[in-house]
Amino acid sequence: ALANLIDQKLALNNEKQLETFEKDHARLQYYNLQTSSHFFVNCLKSLYNMLGNKEYEKMQRMIIAFSNHLRYVFHDNLQLVSLESELQEVNDYYNIILLDRKSPMILNSQVDYQLNKYPVPSLLIQTFLENTVKYNKQSDNLLIFDIKINPAELEGEPVMQIHLSDNGIGYSPEVLEKLNSSENDLFAKKHVGISNLKHRIALIYKTNYQFAFYNIPSGGACVLIYLPLLEIPDE
Amino acid sequence: ALANLIDQKLALNNEKQLETFEKDHARLQYYNLQTSSHFFVNCLKSLYNMLGNKEYEKMQRMIIAFSNHLRYVFHDNLQLVSLESELQEVNDYYNIILLDRKSPMILNSQVDYQLNKYPVPSLLIQTFLENTVKYNKQSDNLLIFDIKINPAELEGEPVMQIHLSDNGIGYSPEVLEKLNSSENDLFAKKHVGISNLKHRIALIYKTNYQFAFYNIPSGGACVLIYLPLLEIPDE
Numbered sequence: 001a002l003a004n005l006i007d008q009k010l011a012l013n014n015e016k017q018l019e020t021f022e023k024d025h026a027r028l029q030y031y032n033l034q035t036s037s038h039f040f041v042n043c044l045k046s047l048y049n050m051l052g053n054k055e056y057e058k059m060q061r062m063i064i065a066f067s068n069h070l071r072y073v074f075h076d077n078l079q080l081v082s083l084e085s086e087l088q089e090v091n092d093y094y095n096i097i098l099l100d101r102k103s104p105m106i107l108n109s110q111v112d113y114q115l116n117k118y119p120v121p122s123l124l125i126q127t128f129l130e131n132t133v134k135y136n137k138q139s140d141n142l143l144i145f146d147i148k149i150n151p152a153e154l155e156g157e158p159v160m161q162i163h164l165s166d167n168g169i170g171y172s173p174e175v176l177e178k179l180n181s182s183e184n185d186l187f188a189k190k191h192v193g194i195s196n197l198k199h200r201i202a203l204i205y206k207t208n209y210q211f212a213f214y215n216i217p218s219g220g221a222c223v224l225i226y227l228p229l230l231e232i233p234d235e
Numbered sequence: 236a237l238a239n240l241i242d243q244k245l246a247l248n249n250e251k252q253l254e255t256f257e258k259d260h261a262r263l264q265y266y267n268l269q270t271s272s273h274f275f276v277n278c279l280k281s282l283y284n285m286l287g288n289k290e291y292e293k294m295q296r297m298i299i300a301f302s303n304h305l306r307y308v309f310h311d312n313l314q315l316v317s318l319e320s321e322l323q324e325v326n327d328y329y330n331i332i333l334l335d336r337k338s339p340m341i342l343n344s345q346v347d348y349q350l351n352k353y354p355v356p357s358l359l360i361q362t363f364l365e366n367t368v369k370y371n372k373q374s375d376n377l378l379i380f381d382i383k384i385n386p387a388e389l390e391g392e393p394v395m396q397i398h399l400s401d402n403g404i405g406y407s408p409e410v411l412e413k414l415n416s417s418e419n420d421l422f423a424k425k426h427v428g429i430s431n432l433k434h435r436i437a438l439i440y441k442t443n444y445q446f447a448f449y450n451i452p453s454g455g456a457c458v459l460i461y462l463p464l465l466e467i468p469d470e
Contacts, residue, residue, distance in 0.1 A: 002236075002237060005241065006240065009243060013247060020254050023257050026265050033265070044298050044305070047282070071272070074269055
């Protein structure tokens, strides 16, 4: 009877862990969407203002980009997407921002096209672009966001090397420490998107990946990410 | 040691139940939003078409109603709202539909204004209006949605009596049976909104409420809901 009880306890423990995992995943998706909702409402405000200013051609581009972005963020965020579709989302998001911001902003992208079809977590790049925009609203400088993605090797294994950087105010020391630690406050108030992404990457790739957050000496937030090259799914 | 193990097992069981509840709640919110996302994308499509047709005044009304609706559905759906704000949401949703539908539609509303400040679950009425619109797209008749809300008594307790009906195709016999049974398939494909609402009402009011779904002899889907009158929260 004792052995039986111990078995039951172990089984319950496993079930509890699964429930916790699924709960966290659902909360994560919900939390993520809730964060996005402010952005959605802002897009509508911009559209309203453009309408007042009779900027109809601008509105047309805004509606297309907004509607692509909406569809994209409502995907199940544990499903992988091709690097190509992630870059399309980055482009849609950038277009919304461009149409919305008073000051212009530059997006530089150098991506090895051979990587286009490889699967990556959704919002892998958009998350950082969003952060750059969010934390550099006050800046008078021309804001630049750089994307460099190349094939590389990590401990003898082929990886995708993703280097993202901006010329903004950079991360505060406390934020940097948190982002670089292995603990991940999933429901943090700040940099929610990055915590969310780190969590998803840990779930998808287990231990087989690397992250490094830092500031460039001249200012600006940087991240270097190594992800294993997963197989390209059949079409 | 055996007693100890039994205690541990009971505790684990409780924790598992809590995790399951929170997971279901999170999934429910997420599921609900995902369902809404199609509607969001449709609203943007309509805006795009209106822009092409130079219907600028219509666009203005659409953007306002859409943005109110967006904010509303992103609320935590276990929090109560005043009947008044629910009716405002119904009005926003109705305006979106009116602007979007080819054929017109009528919303009749008779609400005892003394109930305005009383708390109700969010989307209590909107859920049924949405259903009416969704399942009566083909109809050539002028679609009518009726709202009647009055104070009443149930087993000696004061309640809010909510009577919602339309003149559409009504519920199929299978759907009626499911809706009226106490079992609730939370993640059903059809009538997701109603299952969701039933689940939330059960969580909020425990056993202290009543639901009856039926069709009117002349056609049309009806629901009669009794909810206990909760205290009006302080402003």
